Amino acid sequence: MGFAWVLVAGLALAGPAVAQASPEPTSPLDPLETSSPSATYQSFLRQSHRLQQKYLEYAAHKTRAGEVELAAIILRTHRLLELEPLPPAIRDKVASAAITYLVDILNRLPEVPAADIPGAPGRDWGKLPAKWNIPGTDIQIAQVEKGPRAGEYLFTADSLEDLPKDYALIVDQPLLRPAVFDSWHRVQVNFTGPLFPNGLQERLPIEASYLILDTPVWKVMLSVVLVLAAVVIAAWWARLARRAGRGGSRVRQLGWRLSSPLLLIVLYVMAVVFIRAQLHLSGLFSIGESFFSSIVLYGAGAWLVWNLCFFVAEAVIASPRIPDNSYDAHLLRLAARLGGVLAVCAVLLYGANNIGIPALGLVAGLGVGGIAVALASQSTLENLIGGLSIFADRPFRIGDAIRFEGQLAHVEAIGPRSCRIRALDGTLISVPNGDLAKRHIINVSMRHKCLFLHEIGLRYETSPEQLQWLLGEVRGLLSAHPMIEQTPGRLWVAMTGFGDSALTVEIRAHVLTSDFAEFLVIQERLLMDIMRVVHAAGTGFAFPSRTVYLARDTGIDGHGGGHRCHPRGGSTC
DSSP states (O other): OOSGGGGGGGOSOOOHHHHHHSOOOOOTTSOOOOSSHHHHHHHHHHHHHHHHHHHHHHHHSOOHHHHHHHHHHHHHHHTTBOOTTSOTTTHHHHHHHHHHHHHHHHTTSOOOOGGGSTTOTTSOOOSOOSEEEOTTSOOEEEEOOSSTTTTOEEEOHHHHHHHHHHHHHHTTSOOSSOOSOSOHHHHHHTOOOTTSOTTHHHHSOGGGGOEETTEEHHHHHHHHHHHHHHHHHHHHHHHHHHHHHTTSOHHHHHHHHHHHHHHHHHHHHHHHHHIIIIIOOOHHHHHHHHHHHHHHHHHHHHHHHHHHHHHHHHHHHTSTTSOTTSHHHHHHHHHHHHHHHHHHHHHHHHHHHHTTOOHHHHHHHHHHHHHHHHHHTHHHHHHHHHHHHHHHHOSOOTTOEEEETTEEEEEEEEOSSEEEEEETTSOEEEEEHHHHHHSOOEEGGGOSSEEEEEEEEEOTTOOHHHHHHHHHHHHHHHHTOTTBOOOTTTOEEEEEEEOSSSEEEEEEEEESOOOHHHHHHHHHHHHHHHHHHHHHTTOOBOOOOOOOOOSOOOOTTOOOSSOOOOTTSSSOO
16 A cells, blocks of 8 residues: 555545535445446545544544554545546545545535436436536546546546645635534644644644644654654764775675665654654645655665675675686676666666656656667777676686787786786786677686797708707607607607708697696796707707808809800800
8 A cells, every 4th residue: 555554644534514415324345436427426425424434533532443444444535536647656645635625625515416417326317428527616527538447437637636726715615514624624734643642733832833835834843853863863874884894895895885775764664654654744745755755765775776786796706616706706796786777777767657757758768868878888888798798708717817919918807898907017907898809819727738839940050960869859858758748749849941040940749737837837947958959969059140152163064263154255165
């Protein structure tokens, strides 16, 4: 019922004058007839009579049970009013006030003959009119055209909206029928719950009875004090929670942070329940309180679900199976961030719909606005999608060593917008996910062995025998090493060509380790051993050089001489 007992704000509803014009009261469980204007009108008169009797009983002995019974009757009376066009947050309060206005107005109007109302029994009305106005007023009972109550006749929402104005115009007119009170609406304004004794209003200073937005000053002041107390206590607790969470684990910090919106919701609900169950605000101030309470509660709810998503994620990460800086931990945090955004949007949309902002209109507006935002933030969306693709494809994990743009670096974090990579020189590189998803990334940490590949150059003075001995020694050196893979075709030591300045020899092998630091140590020792083999062979490493030959080669004619044959010269070849 959504704070149903707050509806008792309209408890002083029906006057005896209306009851006199109503049929004999029937069982409270009899269905309310709304099949015609006459049926709806007579149903309202019967409900007014029941409310009158129950209110007089409650006023004589104020009890919680009597208050609940009054609330049940008024809830049934609301079914005679068209409330769908009104925001859900204020429907009940508008309906409760509308009934008191309607009773006071009817008490000052000439009695409507029951037989003249369309749909009255004893006459063939044929096709009933779609709407009927109470004579002498703009108060209208009309047939609902669509929705779950289509075909029923109800007091229209437009009529309910105009009732305060109609009441103000007619309240000073004399009563045309006897009534217990001159104005049942004034009774509603001064109505209080069982905790406040009868006659309290008379014992308060006259200034406390003045009306602010149709609510007595003392009710306004007490309501403001209760709401401020709830907000101040929640704010004080939030500061205390921040201090208590410092220095602890993430789960501890989020747990304390989660308690702040939870406490705000609990305290504010307690304040609102007291206000609506005991003070029974009325008029525009009551409607404003409903709007404000909805904004506070749904705002706190959004705050709560945002923190709750992160708390659940960190609680899962805190389990021994998931290291804090692992890939799965970062994936859970990203999921918590996205889930939190969706949950907050859902709570805020529901809250907006509750105060009268259509959710479908908001969603449509967000869709149109989302297109504009998407066009303006293509790079941001690209990075977000790139981050999701990195998480889904898993080309690397947190802590992996990768080759990026020709340099070796370690992955420190994978975020929704970018990845943070630590280079060997200690600098931190932030790479947008969109760019990283398009690049060729070499994951060095994923290899199960490291490639030992080097090409050395020997001097051209090296004889074939020296070269042959050197190649055999290097092969033996690698074959004897316990960390070198001995699979056929994986070990390669051979002369590969004649270079510009050296005889080139390629050495290829796989070191059975995935630890790059260990690989560097093994590679260093192997290179030192290869240097010793080269020196032992009696040769050396070549370096770029140029040889200039001053002697002349003997030509094919066998003449040395020193002169050359010129076709056009004078000498004979």
